[in-house]
Amino acid sequence: MTCSIYAISKKTPEFASLLAQQQRACQQFRATLEIIDIAPKASNNSTEAQSFYTKALSPYIKPSTPGYALHPAGKLIDSQEFSQILNAHAHVQFFIAGAYGFAKEFLKQCIPLSLSPLTFSHALAKLILCEQIFRGLSLLNNHPYHK
Numbered sequence: 001m002t003c004s005i006y007a008i009s010k011k012t013p014e015f016a017s018l019l020a021q022q023q024r025a026c027q028q029f030r031a032t033l034e035i036i037d038i039a040p041k042a043s044n045n046s047t048e049a050q051s052f053y054t055k056a057l058s059p060y061i062k063p064s065t066p067g068y069a070l071h072p073a074g075k076l077i078d079s080q081e082f083s084q085i086l087n088a089h090a091h092v093q094f095f096i097a098g099a100y101g102f103a104k105e106f107l108k109q110c111i112p113l114s115l116s117p118l119t120f121s122h123a124l125a126k127l128i129l130c131e132q133i134f135r136g137l138s139l140l141n142n143h144p145y146h147k
Contacts, residue, residue, distance in 0.1 A: 074112030
């Protein structure tokens with residue numbers, strides 16, 4: 001099982017050890033958690049920024065691999081349902097846009113998914129997603145972490 005996270009974000013040193021910890025934790029379930037940060041382009045224009053995100057992230061979309069775009073209007077699911085996403089596929093991709101969100105044409109290529117109705121920083125959203133991946137793997141493997 002491989003989970004790939006593609007994020008339009010700068011590397012956040014204060015989160016690096018926490019993300020690495022989540023990556024190591026997933027390995028006990030023979031799962032690889034890849035985190036690919038793509039540096040954002042400075043822009044005050046939402047259309048221009050979204051176009052950059054689409055161009056930067058589109059090459060990573062694989063037709064044979066489900067891609068989930070984190071989006072405020074995406075589907076809200078619980079941890080059990082999230083674990084079933086992981087269970088159904090050998091490789092799952094997650095995409096996190098920059099500050100201006102995804103362009104509509106990018107969202108059409110993915111399944112929109114929401115972590116919460118709350119708004120998080122991109123660094124925190126990435127960490128929460130990693131934790132949910134570990135939690136999902138724990139559920140699938142009857143590991144006591146989820147309890």
